[in-house]
Amino acid sequence: MSVYAMVVMIVLIVTMGKVLGGRHRIHRGTGIDNADSMRLQGEVQQLRERIQVLERVITDSHSSVDLDREIERLRDR
Structure with missing residues (x-):
């Protein structure tokens, strides 16, 4: 060789x-970096919570006052 x-x-x-x-x-x-994974999981959880609130706001027949409260609660997050 x-x-x-x-x-x-x-x-x-x-x-x-x-x-x-x-x-x-x-x-x-x-x-995968564990810190990045945890951060992304936290973001996904927050987005899921917001989607649940939006779905509830859209599908429920609330009065306009309840709708205003829900929107303000989302803005505060």
């Missing part, structure tokens, strides 16, 4: 190791 073939084989082995290691980390879930 020539020196060049050995260098190419070493580069291939290292590259394959990095690719497989990256795939393994992604599947384990360590590829």
